[in-house]
Amino acid sequence: MRDVIVAANWKMHTTPADAGDLASTVASRTREAGVTRVICPPYVALAAVRDALAETDPDVAVGAQNVHHELAGAHTGEIAAPMLAGLASWVIVGHSERRRDAAETDELIGRKLARALEAGLRPILCVGEQLAEREAGRATDVVDAQLRGALADHDPAAAASGRLVIAYEPVWAIGTGRNATGADASAMADAIRASLGALGWGETADATPILYGGSVTSANIGEFLAEPSIDGALVGGASLKPDEMAGIVARAGITARARGLAG
Numbered sequence: 001m002r003d004v005i006v007a008a009n010w011k012m013h014t015t016p017a018d019a020g021d022l023a024s025t026v027a028s029r030t031r032e033a034g035v036t037r038v039i040c041p042p043y044v045a046l047a048a049v050r051d052a053l054a055e056t057d058p059d060v061a062v063g064a065q066n067v068h069h070e071l072a073g074a075h076t077g078e079i080a081a082p083m084l085a086g087l088a089s090w091v092i093v094g095h096s097e098r099r100r101d102a103a104e105t106d107e108l109i110g111r112k113l114a115r116a117l118e119a120g121l122r123p124i125l126c127v128g129e130q131l132a133e134r135e136a137g138r139a140t141d142v143v144d145a146q147l148r149g150a151l152a153d154h155d156p157a158a159a160a161s162g163r164l165v166i167a168y169e170p171v172w173a174i175g176t177g178r179n180a181t182g183a184d185a186s187a188m189a190d191a192i193r194a195s196l197g198a199l200g201w202g203e204t205a206d207a208t209p210i211l212y213g214g215s216v217t218s219a220n221i222g223e224f225l226a227e228p229s230i231d232g233a234l235v236g237g238a239s240l241k242p243d244e245m246a247g248i249v250a251r252a253g254i255t256a257r258a259r260g261l262a263g
């Protein structure tokens, strides 16, 4: 049975001075058997969050929000996967804000994914269409192309052993308060697994957790987790609010128990 995962993407919020307290508060309010929790702060707050969680709840994993596609070299301002050793065990790759702000392409994202897997970081690969693409009926084609572009050169067995997670984040739902419906997210999750199947992933396609992201709150998380094909959420704005995270993870705990993960 696939993991149930709630990942917090803090984006460009918090500082090393306040991130540890926020991580501790969120951790202590989200203890739910069977739910995998991940907090992804900015790079500069990784150490503070790691240290705070070691005290309050070592079960909460720490993730980075990005990683470079090379291992080292003349890349001013960048962070390579081996540098994250001891700081993070997860990493987000291909977030739409990086596709937008840093012009990341699917091919580049595929190289980031490779560096993450080699370094033993558990990747969350983000995919999702723009509003105009959905309105033109092209959402699944766009996501399929993103998956092919990022995953074509990957051995499915390596991605499976690295326990790749895919986050479906429709761009028009991010930070807008306008979430997708559970039915739309579920249909896309099925399409994503079909794309993985077409890439030769076989049974690994079914074993790959798929998260929904885009204006997730404690009020709408139930709609997504009611869908058996959805395995959790990648949460942005609401992840900075402990009350919201408590509600989201509590709902994820119900799904974890229903899946027999609560042990």
Ligand code: 13P
Binding pocket: 009, 095, 169, 173, 174, 175, 176, 177, 213, 214, 215, 216, 234, 235, 236, 237, 238
């Ligand atoms: P919001 O939850 O703020 O819409 O952000 C979603 C997201 O981009 C998570 O990676």
